[in-house]
Amino acid sequence: MVFFRFTCTSCGKATEEEALRCPLCDEPMDVEADLPSSFPPVKPKETLMERFRDFFPFADPRSDLSLGEGFTPLVDMEALGRSFGLSSLWAKNEGANPTWSFKDRGTLTGVIHAMEMGYDRIGTVSTGNMAASVAAYGARAGIETVVLVNKGLPREKLGPIAMYGPRLIKVDGDYGRLYHESLRIGKKLGIYFINSDAPFRVIGSKTISYEIWEQLNRSVPDWVVVPVSAGGNLRGIVQGFVDLVSMGLLNRLPRFLVVQAEGCSPIVKAFEEGAEKVRRFDSPHTVAHAIENPFPPSGNQVLRLVRANGWSCKAVSEDSIIEAQRALAFNGLFVQPASAVALAGLKKAMADGTVEQGQSAALILTGAGLKYTAVFGQHDLSWTQCSLDKLEKALR
Amino acid sequence: MVFFRFTCTSCGKATEEEALRCPLCDEPMDVEADLPSSFPPVKPKETLMERFRDFFPFADPRSDLSLGEGFTPLVDMEALGRSFGLSSLWAKNEGANPTWSFKDRGTLTGVIHAMEMGYDRIGTVSTGNMAASVAAYGARAGIETVVLVNKGLPREKLGPIAMYGPRLIKVDGDYGRLYHESLRIGKKLGIYFINSDAPFRVIGSKTISYEIWEQLNRSVPDWVVVPVSAGGNLRGIVQGFVDLVSMGLLNRLPRFLVVQAEGCSPIVKAFEEGAEKVRRFDSPHTVAHAIENPFPPSGNQVLRLVRANGWSCKAVSEDSIIEAQRALAFNGLFVQPASAVALAGLKKAMADGTVEQGQSAALILTGAGLKYTAVFGQHDLSWTQCSLDKLEKALR
Numbered sequence: 047m048v049f050f051r052f053t054c055t056s057c058g059k060a061t062e063e064e065a066l067r068c069p070l071c072d073e074p075m076d077v078e079a080d081l082p083s084s085f086p087p088v089k090p091k092e093t094l095m096e097r098f099r100d101f102f103p104f105a106d107p108r109s110d111l112s113l114g115e116g117f118t119p120l121v122d123m124e125a126l127g128r129s130f131g132l133s134s135l136w137a138k139n140e141g142a143n144p145t146w147s148f149k150d151r152g153t154l155t156g157v158i159h160a161m162e163m164g165y166d167r168i169g170t171v172s173t174g175n176m177a178a179s180v181a182a183y184g185a186r187a188g189i190e191t192v193v194l195v196n197k198g199l200p201r202e203k204l205g206p207i208a209m210y211g212p213r214l215i216k217v218d219g220d221y222g223r224l225y226h227e228s229l230r231i232g233k234k235l236g237i238y239f240i241n242s243d244a245p246f247r248v249i250g251s252k253t254i255s256y257e258i259w260e261q262l263n264r265s266v267p268d269w270v271v272v273p274v275s276a277g278g279n280l281r282g283i284v285q286g287f288v289d290l291v292s293m294g295l296l297n298r299l300p301r302f303l304v305v306q307a308e309g310c311s312p313i314v315k316a317f318e319e320g321a322e323k324v325r326r327f328d329s330p331h332t333v334a335h336a337i338e339n340p341f342p343p344s345g346n347q348v349l350r351l352v353r354a355n356g357w358s359c360k361a362v363s364e365d366s367i368i369e370a371q372r373a374l375a376f377n378g379l380f381v382q383p384a385s386a387v388a389l390a391g392l393k394k395a396m397a398d399g400t401v402e403q404g405q406s407a408a409l410i411l412t413g414a415g416l417k418y419t420a421v422f423g424q425h426d427l428s429w430t431q432c433s434l435d436k437l438e439k440a441l442r
Numbered sequence: 443m444v445f446f447r448f449t450c451t452s453c454g455k456a457t458e459e460e461a462l463r464c465p466l467c468d469e470p471m472d473v474e475a476d477l478p479s480s481f482p483p484v485k486p487k488e489t490l491m492e493r494f495r496d497f498f499p500f501a502d503p504r505s506d507l508s509l510g511e512g513f514t515p516l517v518d519m520e521a522l523g524r525s526f527g528l529s530s531l532w533a534k535n536e537g538a539n540p541t542w543s544f545k546d547r548g549t550l551t552g553v554i555h556a557m558e559m560g561y562d563r564i565g566t567v568s569t570g571n572m573a574a575s576v577a578a579y580g581a582r583a584g585i586e587t588v589v590l591v592n593k594g595l596p597r598e599k600l601g602p603i604a605m606y607g608p609r610l611i612k613v614d615g616d617y618g619r620l621y622h623e624s625l626r627i628g629k630k631l632g633i634y635f636i637n638s639d640a641p642f643r644v645i646g647s648k649t650i651s652y653e654i655w656e657q658l659n660r661s662v663p664d665w666v667v668v669p670v671s672a673g674g675n676l677r678g679i680v681q682g683f684v685d686l687v688s689m690g691l692l693n694r695l696p697r698f699l700v701v702q703a704e705g706c707s708p709i710v711k712a713f714e715e716g717a718e719k720v721r722r723f724d725s726p727h728t729v730a731h732a733i734e735n736p737f738p739p740s741g742n743q744v745l746r747l748v749r750a751n752g753w754s755c756k757a758v759s760e761d762s763i764i765e766a767q768r769a770l771a772f773n774g775l776f777v778q779p780a781s782a783v784a785l786a787g788l789k790k791a792m793a794d795g796t797v798e799q800g801q802s803a804a805l806i807l808t809g810a811g812l813k814y815t816a817v818f819g820q821h822d823l824s825w826t827q828c829s830l831d832k833l834e835k836a837l838r
Binding site (some may be wrong): 071088089109110112113114117118119120122123124125139142143144145146177178180183185186188192194197201202204205206208209210211213214215216217219220223224227228234235237260262263272301372375376377378379380396414415416417419422425427428429430431432433434435437438440441442 | 508588
């Protein structure tokens with residue numbers, strides 16, 4: 047096993063023992079591992095973990111567990127960016143992953159770690175993207191996979207998870223408590239829960255940063271805009287750029303814009319109130335379901351990162367999310383509302399001067415539009431009808 | 443403009459004039475163009491048309507039109523293949539494209555050609571994957587995009603097309619006639635219809651073959667298994683391997699297994715009856731909607747290819763499609779029923795000895811499972827429920 051250790055994001059405690067959260071302060075843990083001395087050249091046929099094997103503390107890149115995750119396109123949204131006055135706008139389209147969200151990167155790293163530790167059961171607590179992702183990779187690995195969802199999840203949201211054949215359980219009880227209960231039960235019964243901010247899930251998101259840097263000719267945009275729910279994806283993306291700085295491949299980090307929906311914005315609220323800790327957000331409600339986490343387990347660490355680096359947080363309205371989703375589709379990318387939140391946040395940050403005219407930005411588009419088709423009802427979709435005989439006239 | 447010409451798939455007539463179908467015999471046309479002298483090395487940041495620019499007769503790879511299509515994973519389905527007695531089984535996952543189907547490759551090549559020809563309107567006739575793909579790339583290109591669908595298309599299928607903002611028209615009339623009418627009207631009014639077997643759509647599918655060959659260390663499997671509807675994708679994939687043979691990079695073509703659903707199998711029927719031409723299939727009905735084309739416009743050419751090369755055709759039952767869809771999901775890939783048809787066909791071909799034990803095969807998985815969620819009702823999906831307090835006991 048390659049050397050690595052867990053370090054607490056808050057108190058800094060370091061340990062080589064398995065720790066999903068800090069045993070001292072219950073804050074989330076980072077994984078610290080050696081980095082390679084140079085960036086690997088691209089090869090025609092490699093899995094994500096083969097490509098970046100020297101960046102991860104795994105004995106084996108486990109190509110047998112890959113479903114083809116990562117290597118997602120960074121789409122040049124030049125026209126859209128120019129319309130806002132940006133010098134460049136890029137969209138990292140994570141909807142091109144095997145289960146159509148960024149979760150696949152971290153699910154794979156989580157599953158590899160679980161299997162290297164000898165676990166034969168994995169699990170997750172999720173209502174959407176992560177549940178499908180863990181179910182898929184658990185099926186791929188051929189190990190028992192427990193997916194815990196909240197009791198109210200409708201049938202149409204259960205289908206894309208159940209197709210992969212996990213042990214799917216609707217749990218009746220407080221959903222926030224379920225996260226912590228799953229870790230307790232998992233430790234006791236030997237189930238490795240790859241929850242939203244599990245350290246070995248978080249490091250999977252580092253590959254997003256490695257790819258962006260390479261796709262931009264070994265540079266970074268002024269801003270990276272990330273929709274934030276639990277906070278794990280943001281932490282991983284930041285860490286990826288930190289790695290590149292550590293390796294001497296990058297002079298400075300990009301700035302980060304953390305975006306949440308106004309209807310569920312506990313981190314933005316704590317930031318604006320100057321609070322040290324994130325508090326549970328009352329009555330969350332937003333069309334951006336995939337980031338509707340009222341009490342994000344890595345929320346305090348996101349706050350620390352934003353403050354320490356002088357970054358920014360924005361909360362965006364429901365209308366602006368719908369408008370941003372449409373603007374992206376009008377430029378060829380149909381994303382889920384939670385992803386559109388990034389564009390809505392960028393627009394807001396440009397309007398108030400946080401992001402300046404002439405700067406460049408990359409949006410992290412976390413998941414595919416087909417994930418949440420109920421949103422069609424909120425768009426002004428239009429079509430006409432005509433008979434075949436009158437078609438020529440209609441098109442004239 | 444780089445030199446190319448259209449040649450008829452049936453009578454061989456060659457022309458440098460724009461021809462979507464042969465002016466002599468009304469059969470589909472191929473695009474013949476010069477090939478490069480060697481295969482390009484892979485670079486970290488390239489669009490599909492940048493990568494393969496020397497394979498296509500375009501003046502410019504038009505990176506500005508790219509949405510990040512292609513470069514899809516070839517997933518090693520070792521366990522599943524072994525369970526059938528195959529030496530190797532691979533899955534080309536086209537659901538990882540920008541609009542989640544293989545159509546994006548050919549839509550891009552079609553749009554580039556249309557724009558190089560000076561068209562400012564494009565269109566398509568489709569009810570699903572192709573409609574969404576053309577709407578997306580038309581939006582990306584910023585040109586007027588006409589999408590013609592049949593009158594009966596339900597609202598939930600209109601949404602994923604309408605999101606991109608095309609001119610979407612439900613046409614009341616015979617759907618088979620609509621294909622030919624669109625070509626006539628397009629020619630008259632200057633609308634470039636990138637229909638299912640338009641020559642410049644077909645060549646987009648060649649990149650699937652280039653990628654497979656490269657992903658398999660410059661080799662090919664014994665069999666390539668393709669779900670076939672209009673026939674354009676099959677033609678393009680075959681042509682891609684023919685290119686590699688022409689370039690001296692491959693000794694012989696892989697064998698092709700053409701698969702259709704029994705409920706709409708006009709090509710298989712003609713093949714089995716020894717007919718020279720495909721006839722319209724009466725009362726088509728299958729869960730594999732995306733390949734439910736009762737009168738495939740490239741059907742005769744598919745027949746010619748299969749017969750000339752001694753390949754094979756299979757029609758598969760509805761039950762076997764559902765079973766194959768689940769088997770793929772149990773191995774981590776959730777595909778639409780039309781894609782699962784490939785696995786069902788391979789199983790059938792192994793059972794009757796067409797494909798032999800110990801051979802290798804690649805499945806072309808044409809589109810994502812999220813494209814058609816109504817299929818959940820046909821699967822035995824299961825979940826349980828328990829209270830948070832009893833969760834530990836349930837998982838013990």
